[in-house]
Amino acid sequence: MKKMTLITAALFATIIAANAQSSAQASQTVTLNLQNSIDIAFTAATGTDFTFTNTGDYQNGLTNLNASSLQVKSNRPWAVTVGSASANFNGPAAPSPAMPSSVLGVRLNGGSSFGALSTSAQSLTSGDRGVSSFSVDYNANPGFSYDAGTYTLSVIYTATQQ
Amino acid sequence: MCYTGIRTNRLLARNILMLLFCTSAVHAQNSQNNIxxxxxxxxxxLNSVASIETQQTRANAFQIAVNSRNSANFSIRARVSSSTSSTGTPFPASMLALRLNTTNPPVTANLNTITLSTTDQLLQQITSTKNNITFxxxxxxxxxxxxxxxxxxxxTILFTMTQP
Structure with a gap:
């Protein structure tokens, strides 16, 4: 009798469990392919003009601190180089002497010395993956060798994944 | 006493047979539930800065067809059951989300965006007269x-359809 009661109770429990929940499952794999990505952009460029108004400016040169700010986005470690697009500034025509790009120097903001620009890229800074920002200082020191006028130079920043 | 015991045993045996019948019926109904x-x-x-910086959407990425043994009530849940990466650093499951686009036939359903995790997230709690619904x-x-x-x-996303 006791055995029959136990069996009955067990069957009840089975039925309750079976009725409690029924389910079905299916799964799928989602694939994400993350490729190399890097970008560099100016976020500010407020110090790219120099106006030489007196002999002191020509004698000592002019410095613009935080002349430009740049932002690098990269999903790998990166490095930035800087160079000039041309060997000389665009300026007054001959016989005015050509002003070489080395008249303009650049450094990471707060750095100790300016590197004279040339068409050969020079290292500027580097960083780890993520979004990073930095600023640069410019120094222009033409001396007294060039005619008065407006001189322009394109400066190229190149970000490369390491 | 003996006669009474025999009657009791017969009664219990009859109940057990009935219970066994009920149990097999439940299993048969269970077998009709599928997803x-x-x-x-x-x-x-993701091969560009733009694609890395913005939400990406794959419309109608999943078609979930549910056959319900009991048309009255069922739920659908989903979770990220596993994740791997070639870099050794897996993405968090919360990077993925699901959003109902359409159902066929049309039913009243949850259209909210559901962010996934490694535990089951309720996608739908359906009460419908329809047995077969495609989400x-x-x-x-x-x-x-x-x-x-x-x-x-x-x-790997695991979808589970459950009936109470």
Whole structure:
């Protein structure tokens, strides 16, 4: 009798469990392919003009601190180089002497010395993956060798994944 | 006493036979519950700054066909059951989300975006007279950003249909 009661109770429990929940499952794999990505952009460029108004400016040169700010986005470690697009500034025509790009120097903001620009890229800074920002200082020191006028130079920043 | 005991045993045996019948009927009904998953567009290739910085959407990525033994009530849940990567750093499951696009036939359903996790998230709690319903889901990938190294990342999403 006791055995029959136990069996009955067990069957009840089975039925309750079976009725409690029924389910079905299916799964799928989602694939994400993350490729190399890097970008560099100016976020500010407020110090790219120099106006030489007196002999002191020509004698000592002019410095613009935080002349430009740049932002690098990269999903790998990166490095930035800087160079000039041309060997000389665009300026007054001959016989005015050509002003070489080395008249303009650049450094990471707060750095100790300016590197004279040339068409050969020079290292500027580097960083780890993520979004990073930095600023640069410019120094222009033409001396007294060039005619008065407006001189322009394109400066190229190149970000490369390491 | 003996006669009474025999009658009691017969009664219990009859009940047991009835219970056995009921049990087999439940199992038969269970076998009619099923969920069929069709993945139509579940891959992401992020090859530009724009694609890394913005939410990516794969419309109608999943087609979930549900056959319910009891048309009155059922739920659908989903979770990321596993994730792997070629870089050794897996993405968090919360990078993925699901959003109902359409159902066929039309039923009253949850249209909210459901962010996935490693535990079951309720996608739908359906009360309908329809036995067979197909749910078309969009797959959303949150902006990945630049914190993750290039490589392949895999997620396995497990869908579960349950009837109370």
């Amino acid at each position: 069929t998953l069709t993945a139509l567009n579940t891959g992401f290739i 078309n889901y969009d797959l959303l990938l949150a902006p990945v950003g630049y914190s993750y190294a290039p490589g392949n990342y895999n997620f």
